[in-house]
Amino acid sequence: MKKAIGLFAAGAMVLALSACGGGAAAPAGNGGEGKGKSLDQLVVGFAQVGAESGWRTANTKDIQDSFKEAGIQLKFSDAQQKQENQIKAIRSYIQQGVDYIAFSPVVQTGWDAVLNEAKAANIPVILTDRAVDSKDTSLYVTFLGSDFILEGKKAGEWLVKEYEGKNDAVNVVQLEGTTGSAPAIDRGTGFADAIKANPNIKVVASQTGDFTRAGGKQVMEAMLKSQPKIDVVYAHNDDMGLGAIEAIEAAGKVPGKDIKIITVDAVKDGMTALSEGKINFIVECSPLLGKQLIDVVKTLNEGGTVEKRIVTEETTFTQEQAKEALPTRKY
Numbered sequence: 001m002k003k004a005i006g007l008f009a010a011g012a013m014v015l016a017l018s019a020c021g022g023g024a025a026a027p028a029g030n031g032g033e034g035k036g037k038s039l040d041q042l043v044v045g046f047a048q049v050g051a052e053s054g055w056r057t058a059n060t061k062d063i064q065d066s067f068k069e070a071g072i073q074l075k076f077s078d079a080q081q082k083q084e085n086q087i088k089a090i091r092s093y094i095q096q097g098v099d100y101i102a103f104s105p106v107v108q109t110g111w112d113a114v115l116n117e118a119k120a121a122n123i124p125v126i127l128t129d130r131a132v133d134s135k136d137t138s139l140y141v142t143f144l145g146s147d148f149i150l151e152g153k154k155a156g157e158w159l160v161k162e163y164e165g166k167n168d169a170v171n172v173v174q175l176e177g178t179t180g181s182a183p184a185i186d187r188g189t190g191f192a193d194a195i196k197a198n199p200n201i202k203v204v205a206s207q208t209g210d211f212t213r214a215g216g217k218q219v220m221e222a223m224l225k226s227q228p229k230i231d232v233v234y235a236h237n238d239d240m241g242l243g244a245i246e247a248i249e250a251a252g253k254v255p256g257k258d259i260k261i262i263t264v265d266a267v268k269d270g271m272t273a274l275s276e277g278k279i280n281f282i283v284e285c286s287p288l289l290g291k292q293l294i295d296v297v298k299t300l301n302e303g304g305t306v307e308k309r310i311v312t313e314e315t316t317f318t319q320e321q322a323k324e325a326l327p328t329r330k331y
């Protein structure tokens with residue numbers, strides 16, 4: 001909240017300064033001089049990860065709707081979960097001379113070259129949803145999105161509480177997101193951290209399902225065959241958890257009872273499964289980043305300064321909370 005206020009305050013201050021200056025160039029913020037353009041002249045290139053999950057579909061829709069509403073031109077590309085496609089899209093935005101580039105990096109590593117090209121072309125880059133591991137943080141203006149470590153931690157803390165006071169072995173299988181992606185790395189780290197003081201809770205198998213429902217189903221089918229005892233599934237997103245439910249039911253077991261399921265996201269399909277008792281706990285990851293992205297673009301355009309890290313506020317859901325939230329859930 002404090003950060004969001006900081007962002008608006010900076011924008012408002014710059015607006016006031018431009019008004020006094022009678023059209024003089026906007027002062028330099030952390031996005032450079034500020035383009036000082038009217039909104040309908042601004043062009044933003046957005047390189048999306050793909051359409052791998054319900055979360056991603058909701059994120060794409062929210063971004064496209066927010067740009068339409070703001071009257072800012074959006075050039076949009078879908079990388080189909082391939083880094084080389086995202087790099088190509090970013091290079092094409094640089095060639096076209098867009099005003100800003102925003103993207104959600106498929107994986108964390110390997111961005112320095114293309115980000116340096118954007119910097120050389122004087123095009124500010126905004127990271128949305130996922131981070132890069134570049135040492136040179138001047139290669140992007142801000143990173144706007146969730147705290148994935150905290151999400152993993154919340155999942156682990158729920159599990160520890162669920163088995164509190166019981167010393168029986170709890171065998172967990174983990175369905176990881178895309179290998180090398182920030183949410184897969186961080187959700188794994190946060191979860192491991194939260195359970196580490198409980199030696200009876202063990203991750204007995206961990207494999208990527210690439211954030212897709214089909215991937216989650218396939219990995220779960222294999223794990224059900226190779227693991228003699230599975231008590232809990234921790235899936236890095238709802239879609240993989242929903243795929244795991246299909247595999248568990250096909251194996252004649254009851255999801256949510258014979259095998260407990262924890263997921264991350266809280267999209268409608270996940271929340272429906274939670275309300276039916278097939279999932280036991282969901283950690284929210286909000287895909288609604290469009291409005292915050294527009295605020296950043298507007299502030300930079302006016303020569304204002306934005307926070308280097310803008311964290312999305314999120315909650316968690318139990319079955320009862322899912323039932324309550326579902327009727328008004330937007331995605």
Ligand code: AHR
Nearest residue numbers: 052053055183211237285
């Ligand atoms: O980066 C956010 C993650 O990517 C979401 O949790 C997942 O569903 C998506 O594919």
